[in-house]
Amino acid sequence: MPTAEFLSRIQFGFVMSFHILFPAFTIGLASWLVFLEALWLRQRSAMLRDLYFFWMKVFAGSFGLGVVSGIVMSFQFGTNWAGLSTVAGNVLGPLLNYEVMTAFFLEATFLGVMLFGWNRVSHRTHFIATCMVALGTLISSFWILSANSWMQTPQGYTMVDGVIQATDWWAAIFNPSFPTRLVHMVLACFLSTGLVVGGVSAWYLLRGVWQDKAQLMLRCALAFVAIVIPLQILVGDMSGLVVREYQPAKLAAIEARWTTEKSVPLTLFAWPDEKAERNDYAVDVPHLGSLILTHSWDGEVQGLKDFAPEDRPPVAAPFFSFRIMVGLGLLMLALAVVGLLLWWRRRLFDSRWYLRCWMAMMPAGFIALLTGWYTAEIGRQPWVVYGVLRTVDAASPVHASSVLSSLIVYFVTYMILFGFGSWYLFKVLRTGPETAPPRFGFEATASRPLAVVDDRRED
Secondary structure, three states: OOOHHHHHHHHHHHHHHHHOHHHHHHHHHHHHHHHHHHHHHHHOOHHHHHHHHHHHHHHHHHHHHHHHHHHHHHHHHHHOOHHHHHHHHHHHHHHHHHHHHHHHHHHHHHHHHHHHOOOOOOHHHHHHHHHHHHHHHHHHHHHHHHHHHHHHOOOOEEEEOOEEEEOOHHHHHOOOOHHHHHHHHHHHHHHHHHHHHHHHHHHHHHHOOOHHHHHHHHHHHHHHHHHHHHHHHHHHHHHHHHHHHHOHHHHHHHHOOOOOEEOOOEEEEEEEEOOOOEEEEEEEEOOHHHHHHHOOOOOEEOOHHHOOHHHOOOOHHHHHHHHHHHHHHHHHHHHHHHHHHHHHOOOOOOOHHHHHHHHHOOOHHHHHHHHHHHHHHHHHOOEEEOOOEEHHHHOOOOOHHHHHHHHHHHHHHHHHHHHHHHHHHHHHHHHOOOOOOOOEOOOOOOOOOOOOOOOOOEO
16 A cells, blocks of 8 residues: 555645646736726726626636635645644744735635625725735735745755754745746746636637627737747746756756766657666757756756765656646747737638637646646655655654545545536636626715715716
């Protein structure tokens, strides 16, 4: 039977793989709602109002699924990872608590106003509520990424009797990998949402429904992806330089480099053989590896053989997951470039093959996000806090059967929960952006800021 530590890793990875999709979607979707409502306030277009209401329904369902799936994750720190809580809780606990205090409370406070205040508060108040929800999602990502990045590149701490104590909170929060990982993650969330918006638009255009609204959404999605994907590639390159400096073993695993060399090639494909410490069926591009990884034609890249076998991460998983992520990023770039060309030629909405490409790329952002997360987390092994605490020492001393039984319960529950949630979201998307309730104006002399006046005029 597998060990409790192995099953705990599977359980956390399983739960996280489901959970991360919904916060990522809502981070991008909240900013999309801010954009739509800002345009509506400027133009007072019924089409923009309908689109705002439509995507607000999608946001509500996704937000609920994200909250439900995220709650159980905090429990696992005590049930499955007591060693991590004991050793690193003095740093991770406050960072996660700041996320609840500054982000979740902000989202929860204004979410009700955003969802149910359409005709109960003034235009300005409702827009502020939408902005606060979007800000809350971004602040949440700030603290979560800070905690996770600290585990990747720990700084600002000292060990006292085997327990980590924070000595410099500024260094701990803004650890070396945090800035690039935060921007990389937020851009990934925006791209995931943009691809969904564009894919849904393409679906409507192919079906011949909601034509005007679909055209507006596709133009917005295309423009957004065209702006963001080059930035994402640039930030990804910067993140790789940080990994090379602070986590050289991870970089060696990602690139399947076994020996330290200069002028290393870029391995497009290979089958890493960890036992033999070699790559089979390798397809290499000479010198390009050094150029990308070190920004030098003959730069040196450290190999896995420089590290003790017990300190090496698995190779196959980060090697392949990284290439899937990069490959999808290049496809996103191609989708944007071709789309801009078709837009310029005024054939964007008539090219059915291109619309089918958008539909096919709808899940690409989420797949890239997951594979990027697998690359980062598996590449960090065998450490849970890099260079400080091993994963095996972070696991709780529980019996494997207990972890297995809880894993089965999680699996069944998530299949039911997310099956129903996905069905609901698909139903909303299939129904489309129907006519939303009219929005009413408010007198400037209302006695209370949130009061609904009796004499309302429709805008």
